[in-house]
Amino acid sequence: MSRGKVIITGGCGYIGSHTSVELIKNKFDVVIFDDLSNSKEFIMDRIYQIAGVKPAFEKVDLSNPIEADRAYYKHSDAHSIINFAAFKAVGESVEKPILYYKNNLYTLINSIEAQKKYGIKNFIFSSSATVYGNPNRLPITESFQTKRAFSPYGNSKKIAEEILEDFSKAYPEFKTISLRYFNPIGAHESGLIGELPNGIPNNLLPYVTQCAAGVLKELQVFGNDYNTKDGTPIRDYVHVVDLAKAHVKALERLLSGNMKENYDVYNLGTGKGVTVMDIINTFEKVTKEKINYRITKRRAGDVQALFASAEKAKNNLGWEATLSLENMIETSWNWEKTFRDM
Ligand code: WQD
Numbered sequence: 001m002s003r004g005k006v007i008i009t010g011g012c013g014y015i016g017s018h019t020s021v022e023l024i025k026n027k028f029d030v031v032i033f034d035d036l037s038n039s040k041e042f043i044m045d046r047i048y049q050i051a052g053v054k055p056a057f058e059k060v061d062l063s064n065p066i067e068a069d070r071a072y073y074k075h076s077d078a079h080s081i082i083n084f085a086a087f088k089a090v091g092e093s094v095e096k097p098i099l100y101y102k103n104n105l106y107t108l109i110n111s112i113e114a115q116k117k118y119g120i121k122n123f124i125f126s127s128s129a130t131v132y133g134n135p136n137r138l139p140i141t142e143s144f145q146t147k148r149a150f151s152p153y154g155n156s157k158k159i160a161e162e163i164l165e166d167f168s169k170a171y172p173e174f175k176t177i178s179l180r181y182f183n184p185i186g187a188h189e190s191g192l193i194g195e196l197p198n199g200i201p202n203n204l205l206p207y208v209t210q211c212a213a214g215v216l217k218e219l220q221v222f223g224n225d226y227n228t229k230d231g232t233p234i235r236d237y238v239h240v241v242d243l244a245k246a247h248v249k250a251l252e253r254l255l256s257g258n259m260k261e262n263y264d265v266y267n268l269g270t271g272k273g274v275t276v277m278d279i280i281n282t283f284e285k286v287t288k289e290k291i292n293y294r295i296t297k298r299r300a301g302d303v304q305a306l307f308a309s310a311e312k313a314k315n316n317l318g319w320e321a322t323l324s325l326e327n328m329i330e331t332s333w334n335w336e337k338t339f340r341d342m
Contacts, residue, residue: 079120
């Protein structure tokens with residue numbers, strides 16, 4: 001018995017594809033909207049191979065209002081939208097701010113305009129811990145002030161959350177949850193889906209796995225002069241499958257009718273801080289592969305430490321991260337090897 005139709009924008013992407021699998025496993029009908037600008041259509045077949053159901057697919061540029069309206073009209077029988085569609089390379093966003101603000105915010109605005117027009121009552125937004133900027137204390141709770149992010153990418157997430165809050169105030173019959181991801185890593189245990197960075201990876205773990213695969217020569221460790229146990233920055237790395245499961249829980253919260261307010265935000269993290277050297281050392285221990293790295297200067301915009309309090313998600317969504325750092329690293333390496341037929 002289907003639990004109804006959910007539209008996943010950016011569903012061929014890293015977190016979108018893992019979330020599509022979890023939604024199908026939980027008996028939702030999934031429709032994927034994706035422009036394939038930063039993902040590949042073969043992921044649709046991979047989702048089918050894993051979940052046994054192939055989602056419906058619309059190739060659509062949601063930053064184009066005509067295209068967006070046509071796609072949402074066609075699937076206006078959906079009860080929910082999960083919005084992953086966005087460009088997410090922090091460095092690229094600094095070089096191309098207009099591209100990032102246009103794509104990420106036009107996509108969001110066209111989607112909520114369609115949501116209102118067609119009465120699709122529930123919305124989940126893919127946000128990021130980057131909206132907290134450089135926190136004054138840790139762990140980070142949802143009550144912390146959001147700050148102007150260091151990059152247009154991060155700022156597009158902060159502005160999007162503010163748009164959603166205003167939308168929710170104006171239209172109380174619509175319900176929205178923003179999920180603030182800390183550092184998503186890992187891959188599905190099948191090795192069939194995972195992170196597919198365009199070009200040279202910005203993020204740490206895909207860079208590490210490509211070094212181990214011989215695709216890249218050497219990892220630069222951006223600074224070891226921070227005030228941490230080994231001098232390298234701390235992050236809250238969370239398994240992408242745990243993150244995907246959190247989206248199912250958030251959707252169930254929206255559908256439950258138990259929300260006191262019609263807009264809410266949740267941190268999605270493990271609550272544990274892990275340094276760059278922890279990642280390198282754990283990777284070498286788990287995979288028996290050696291990582292060639294060099295300590296270089298700090299990367300502009302990096303903060304010393306970020307990790308979540310995930311208490312609110314545990315109490316209100318009944319969600320907590322369960323998969324270990326070793327599993328995050330093992331599954332990332334398995335995905336890299338499978339992807340490259342190693
Ligand atoms: C992690 C740590 C680097 C690469 C960003 C976005 C965030 C989210 C996750 C999208 C840092 C160090 C990295 C390398 C390194 N993105 N590092 N050498 O910067 O915490 O967060 O990605 O949703 O919104 O801001 O993640 O993986 O880039 O860096 O030393 O080659 O690894 O300095 O300490 P970050 P990251």
